[in-house]
Every structure is written in C-alpha cells, then in structure tokens.
Amino acid sequence: MTQEKNTTPMNGYIMLVLFLILFFGGLVVLLRIPNFFAVATVVIAVFMLPGFVLVNPNSSRVLLLFGKYVGTIKNNGLFWVNPLYTKKKISLRASNFDSERLKVNDKLGNPVMISTILVWRVTDTYKAAFDVDDYKNFVRVQTDAAVRKLASMYPYDNFADDGTDEDITLRSSVIEVSEALEKEVQERISMAGIEVLEARIGYLAYAQEIANAMLKRRQATAIVAARHKIVECAVSMVEMA
Known part of the structure; x- marks a missing residue:
C-alpha cells in the first residue's frame, strides 16, 4: 500500500x-x-x-x-x-465539527437528544486524499455513527428505582464518556489519515416527549433519597441516645 x-x-x-x-x-x-x-x-x-x-x-x-x-x-x-x-x-490545521442534534436511545431505551463537538486534523495526506472519497464528509458520518453507538452503551442517568447500578452515565460521567467517544471516533476515522484531538458531548437532553416525565421522576427520586437520609439520621440519633 x-x-x-x-x-x-x-x-x-x-x-x-x-x-x-x-x-x-x-x-x-x-x-x-x-x-x-x-x-x-x-x-x-x-x-x-x-x-x-x-x-x-x-x-x-x-x-x-x-x-x-x-x-x-x-x-x-x-x-x-x-x-x-x-x-x-x-x-493540516485543526478543524472543529459540531454535529447536529441526533435523537437516539440510551442503554435503557430512553430517547435522548445528543450532539458532539469534535476537534480533528489531517496527519496523513495520502490517506485523506485517496483512501476515502471525501474526508470531511467521512468525519461527519463516522462521528454521527460513533455518537449513536456511545449513547446506546450508557444510560442517560442513574435512578435508584430502575434496577440498574451504573457507575458511568451520559449526564454525570463527562470525562469517561468523552474518553470513550474520542476512542470510538479515532478508530473509525484513522483509515482516512485523521487524528482526533478532542471529542466531547456538546448537547445532551431527554427527547421532548419524555422530558417532563423524566424531570418528575428525578424530583421524586431526590425526595425519596432525602427522606431516606432523614430516617437514617433519626435512627442514628436514637441509637446514640
């Protein structure tokens, strides 16, 4: 070659x-x-x-x-x-790519809206010119594919009542998710002679049809957690008395 x-x-x-x-x-x-x-x-x-x-x-x-x-x-x-x-x-300059907001399902099947910000540059001009048809469009398509795969690997958030115990979530694990995204995108576009300098989530939210329901669920979970904490404190005070 x-x-x-x-x-x-x-x-x-x-x-x-x-x-x-x-x-x-x-x-x-x-x-x-x-x-x-x-x-x-x-x-x-x-x-x-x-x-x-x-x-x-x-x-x-x-x-x-x-x-x-x-x-x-x-x-x-x-x-x-x-x-x-x-x-x-x-x-050979660094370029920014801000993807469109994509509607995908997270690991739990909840529809979310997600976009990514990618910083990349060409390192191998031969691959960029001849191994792919249009290297800029190739970056866009493969980045969207990587975002879809990433969203399906993690839940949007971790609720105590959904039967899961995920350490990494799309909303709270910013560093881990960014590293996973960067690795996934790099594997996909390396054949075009392109290096990923940075990849991170640019926008993340529940899809409109479930946004209100998930907000209420999060509030309810917070209330239950607060009550549970109050009970634990009360029990501790009784045991210390």
Whole structure:
C-alpha cells in the first residue's frame, strides 16, 4: 500500500527570477527582432507559470502526475514543480465539527437528544486524499455513527428505582464518556489519515416527549433519597441516645 511521501520541490524564488528573465527578455527580443528563438523563449516562460505553488503554514499540496501519486509538499513557502502536476490542497490545521442534534436511545431505551463537538486534523495526506472519497464528509458520518453507538452503551442517568447500578452515565460521567467517544471516533476515522484531538458531548437532553416525565421522576427520586437520609439520621440519633 502506498504511503505518504514528503517531497522537496525546487525553490520558487529562483524559478520566479528565471521566469521573469525568460518572459520579458524573450518579449523584448520578439518586439525588436522577431525570430523563432524569441518565440520559443516566451512559450517556455508561459509553460513554466502553472508550476508555481504557494504553500501556507499548516497547509499541504498533494502532487499527481497523470493520476500517479508523486508526493506531498508540507513545507511552507513558494515552490516550483513540474507544470504537468495536478496539485490538490489539503489543510493540516485543526478543524472543529459540531454535529447536529441526533435523537437516539440510551442503554435503557430512553430517547435522548445528543450532539458532539469534535476537534480533528489531517496527519496523513495520502490517506485523506485517496483512501476515502471525501474526508470531511467521512468525519461527519463516522462521528454521527460513533455518537449513536456511545449513547446506546450508557444510560442517560442513574435512578435508584430502575434496577440498574451504573457507575458511568451520559449526564454525570463527562470525562469517561468523552474518553470513550474520542476512542470510538479515532478508530473509525484513522483509515482516512485523521487524528482526533478532542471529542466531547456538546448537547445532551431527554427527547421532548419524555422530558417532563423524566424531570418528575428525578424530583421524586431526590425526595425519596432525602427522606431516606432523614430516617437514617433519626435512627442514628436514637441509637446514640
């Protein structure tokens, strides 16, 4: 399998000076004494022009020659390459992705609304350019799939009356859930040469149709827990008397 290959092109400033000499020198000669040499000089200079490429910091250019991968320019500056090369720009900067709010079921089957915030960047330009069709859309689709899977792994909240004793919940275990989400997304998008810098839940709430019922349930659970605590304190005071 082909791997990313860093290439060092020719210095663009030297080639720019050469281009100016050929173009304007040939043009002056052509205007004064029209001849084949002057015409050829101007044509060569014009042919050189598409070979100039400007690479900004944290950016790259993937080079192709008639469909064959030649290499990737990751250094920033002005360069000159074969004018026949096809140059594809791929950013190496960190990018943010704020997913849409998805309606999914948690581990207990309760419908919840959830979205995620993902920070990512390209680390392998070959994989990003050729192993997937559209790496940005690939990130979006795989992130949504990871969020759906994550939501089904944990309950939204831990109620004492639902027969579960979950240590990790979507609402309260922020660090654990974020780590699980980051790992899941990374496994899915690594084939596209992309690194996950951060992944976390951006929005989390019960779906509208059960939100009121779950709020009342949470309030009732809190009241029962408070009463239970009062009883425990009363029993302790009696035992100490």
